Amino acid sequence: MDPNVRPETMERITTPELAQAFIDEQVAAVKEQVGDKKVLLALSGGVDSSVVAALLIKAIGDQLVCVHVNHGLLRKGEPEQVIQVFKEELGANLIYVDAVDRFLDKLAGVDDPETKRKIIGGEFIDVFAEEAAKLEGIEFLGQGTIYPDILESKDGIKAHHNVGGMPEEFDFELVEPVKLLYKDEVRVVGKQLGLPDNMVYRQPFPGPGLGVRCVGAITRDRLEAVREADAIVREEIGKMSPAPWQYFVAIPDVKSTGIKDGKRYMGWAAVIRAIHTVDAVTAKSVEIPWDMLCIIRDRIIAEVPGINRVLWDFSDKPVATIEWE
Numbered sequence: 107m108d109p110n111v112r113p114e115t116m117e118r119i120t121t122p123e124l125a126q127a128f129i130d131e132q133v134a135a136v137k138e139q140v141g142d143k144k145v146l147l148a149l150s151g152g153v154d155s156s157v158v159a160a161l162l163i164k165a166i167g168d169q170l171v172c173v174h175v176n177h178g179l180l181r182k183g184e185p186e187q188v189i190q191v192f193k194e195e196l197g198a199n200l201i202y203v204d205a206v207d208r209f210l211d212k213l214a215g216v217d218d219p220e221t222k223r224k225i226i227g228g229e230f231i232d233v234f235a236e237e238a239a240k241l242e243g244i245e246f247l248g249q250g251t252i253y254p255d256i257l258e259s260k261d262g263i264k265a266h267h268n269v270g271g272m273p274e275e276f277d278f279e280l281v282e283p284v285k286l287l288y289k290d291e292v293r294v295v296g297k298q299l300g301l302p303d304n305m306v307y308r309q310p311f312p313g314p315g316l317g318v319r320c321v322g323a324i325t326r327d328r329l330e331a332v333r334e335a336d337a338i339v340r341e342e343i344g345k346m347s348p349a350p351w352q353y354f355v356a357i358p359d360v361k362s363t364g365i366k367d368g369k370r371y372m373g374w375a376a377v378i379r380a381i382h383t384v385d386a387v388t389a390k391s392v393e394i395p396w397d398m399l400c401i402i403r404d405r406i407i408a409e410v411p412g413i414n415r416v417l418w419d420f421s422d423k424p425v426a427t428i429e430w431e
């Protein structure tokens with residue numbers, strides 16, 4: 107039986123009971139696979155790596171070493187939440203790496219989107235490899251691979267970062283306890299493991315993070331503006347029921363004229379985007395109620411330094427992609 111093929115008899119995990127049965131089964135399997143050895147896991151705070159971390163902590167406790175790399179491109183409050191949930195509440199063996207300066211220095215002046223992505227991805231691997239080299243006795247690498255990653259890699263749709271994406275110098279055996287699960291099942295398992303709702307039901311977030319929403323060459327001040335405006339938009343649009351599939355803010359590298367306290371105020375425009383999609387291949391703009399738009403506009407203008415305009419990008423995909431870069 108191919109371990110990368112989901113058996114047809116495998117029941118879809120939709121209830122706490124089914125999630126618990128899956129957890130019990132995987133805890134036993136991981137114990138069996140790992141024995142008394144150590145597992146290393148890159149913990150981004152996204153749904154998949156968080157669920158794998160919680161599962162592995164249950165199975166092997168402090169034989170799991172989690173590394174959280176803060177590259178400065180995470181959303182507001184995310185690094186803090188990873189530390190709070192995993193280190194404080196679950197007692198994880200967590201190494202927090204503050205690599206903010208390192209990433210932002212490398213990205214300074216780079217405005218080409220693909221070059222930005224390559225720098226972020228490459229630097230991430232470097233930081234992670236450096237941390238791994240400092241540790242002794244690691245034999246396994248935990249990964250948050252899920253079933254769509256395997257299917258898409260097989261079909262040649264995309265070379266997913268979770269499937270064979272780690273460099274060859276990582277001579278580790280993989281531990282991938284959720285690799286046969288679909289995203290909705292990963293969320294049910296995460297909830298059963300006691301992870302907070304805002305972690306388990308988190309909207310999709312690109313690997314290069316806010317880097318692709320700080321459009322053009324990233325500067326620290328505009329990146330902070332993206333982070334603050336994004337937090338406001340997530341809070342306000344998150345009140346819609348149902349919430350859109352993905353909603354965020356992008357800030358292009360353009361300043362326009364404004365007026366503040368009787369003086370000329372050159373500022374950036376914060377662009378709001380809210381879309382609905384099934385597979386992210388096509389997407390429809392979601393209608394945001396006018397009253398909500400006004401609240402968002404007023405809050406961003408009042409609370410985010412450097413912004414003097416708020417725009418709504420209501421383009422569909424195609425022709426616009428979901429992200430601006």
Ligand code: XMP
Binds near residue numbers: 318
């Ligand atoms: P686009 O902009 O291509 O986005 O319409 C489709 C979906 O993919 C996410 N996205 C990324 N995810 N690494 C990721 O892990 C990336 O470089 C990346 N670029 C876009 C995007 O947020 C949307 O959900």
